[in-house]
Amino acid sequence: MAAMAALILSLLFAMLPAQASRITEVRAEDGRLVVHFDDKVAGASVFGLDGPDRLAVDIDGISASDLAESDGAFGRLRGGQFDADTARIVLDLDRPLRVSGLRFAADGLSLTVDLASASAAEFARELGRGRRSALPPMLARAAPRPAGYSVSMKLPRPRSSGNLPKIYGRDDPRLPLVVIDPGHGGHDPGAISPFGGEREKDVTLAIAKAVRDELVASGQARVALTRDTDSFIVLQNRYAIARKLDADLFISIHADSAENEAANGATVYTLSEVGSDREAQRLAARENKVDIINGVNLGAAGDDLSSILIDLTQRETMNVSSDFAQLLAREAKENMRVKANAHRFASFVVLKAPDTPSVLFETGYLTNAEDVAFLVSSAGQRKVAEGISSAVQVHFAKKLAMR
Structure with a gap:
């Protein structure tokens, strides 16, 4: 044990910058x-x-x-x-x-x-x-590690994620792969609108399919959906699907609810153990409970992410996620209502893949009459899809330009 601890510490110190800024x-x-x-x-x-x-x-x-x-x-x-x-x-x-x-x-x-x-x-x-x-x-921005030195590790694959979904788009492995995750499903309806009883699970699936179609039509990405039917997937298996497919980006689609019917507009969340505000903490606490059915936590079996070195990998992943979140908020404003401070932080389980940049996109409020009318309409879903597709294309174009 002492030898193992010494090895881990030596790796950690080796990865620190040799000469930090002052x-x-x-x-x-x-x-x-x-x-x-x-x-x-x-x-x-x-x-x-x-x-x-x-x-x-x-x-x-x-x-x-x-x-x-x-x-x-x-x-x-x-x-x-x-x-x-x-x-x-x-x-x-x-x-x-x-x-x-x-x-x-x-x-x-x-x-x-x-x-x-x-x-x-x-x-x-x-x-x-x-x-x-x-x-x-x-x-x-400073690189997470000094130039000329790198440490890489093979992260363990999730032990189970069910049957992997179909990948849509051109059969070209050089194209980036985006996994779209429609929130909720099956016995979990998510938020239910007081205006017509629209269920979050149905809205998110319709939007996810619109995003898939928009991205495939662009020819700039391949796309997979974590679910394309009204089915339930535990939270850990949602990001496990993205990891097993070696996805380049994971986007979880949701629709919010609030006691105040005036609350409106889209929000983009990235991972942080500390919520950026009380609304973010409330939302994460609510969404993270969907695996608990009759007191049994369906997602509690086995932690695939056991290595101490994963934190080091996740730090860069969180930086990329944050950049994409800001880009998505900017591009979405051209097509839909977006909150003024749209990028926020929360501890969502679905965002915890250490090696897949991930965001959770709250597309609007089902408790707001204008938002729900927009989100359930074909025109509104197409506009959401156009905003997401635009952000995805700009994101990967920037990555290509920086190679």
């Missing part, structure tokens, strides 16, 4: 916190802490060993190395604040955290939001 300046002024770097970084996140009130900024792929304490516009700034590849900057607040924005510069060499005055109650809500993340532009 923080060159931190300023807290004019309603924002600005952090400058001397080279590309991998990403950043910000979250609140209480007892005392603080804001913390984690920056991946960087060193903060030379960061000294200083007084800023909002309180005392300090920083240090949180782990071997992450710097943490902490702002000890002299008054409650909330984060109103988080973005990287176009060259990726600075991060701006927009801050606004807040009441104690608003700061408490900031704590409840959990961690929010941002990525530098793709071409200005």
Whole structure:
């Protein structure tokens, strides 16, 4: 056991960057916190802490060993190395604040955290939001590993995923494979609309088929559906199908519900153990329970993802997923209602394939009269499909251009 632990630790340290970027300046002024770097970084996140009130900024792929304490516009700034590849900057607040924005510069060499005055109650809500993340532009982002060194591993295949579905499109293995997952099915209807009793499982299947047809017609991708009938699939087997097919992208299609009938618009989710807001946490908790029937968890048998190294693979997968989510939100706006802050994070089981970029697309609200009318219509389903198809084509065109 000691020898195995030493081997794992040696692999982990070998994969860390040999020379991380460094923080060159931190300023807290004019309603924002600005952090400058001397080279590309991998990403950043910000979250609140209480007892005392603080804001913390984690920056991946960087060193903060030379960061000294200083007084800023909002309180005392300090920083240090949180782990071997992450710097943490902490702002000890002299008054409650909330984060109103988080973005990287176009060259990726600075991060701006927009801050606004807040009441104690608003700061408490900031704590409840959990961690929010941002990525530098793709071409200005540090690679997860130093150039010239790589470690690869064969991830285990899922032990069972049932019969694999048909692959549609040109029989050309060079074309990327997209797996579309219509949410719910069988005994699980999902959300049910108060406007006509439309069931989520039927809406998602119709949209998934429209997406399949649109992508196949484009000639730019091959497509498989996790289900093409009214059938039930446990959550783990949904992404297991994508993994077993060696899919390049996994898109789970859903339709949301809310107590407030005014709630409307589409949202795109990617994986995070901490929801970006309470709505994301609520939605993930609800969706992740669909495997539990009469107290028995149908998806609990056997964990196919047992290696400690899988976390290292999943980190890059999550970055690609996040890029695609932002692209999908942008492209979908041309065809349908999309929320202002459409990209969110939540711990959905169906997004946990470590080696397949994955998103969950909430296409709208079945509890909103306009949304449900749009989603059940052939014209609306075609518009959703066009938005997804456009995003998929741009996504793979970018990947091809970067080779």
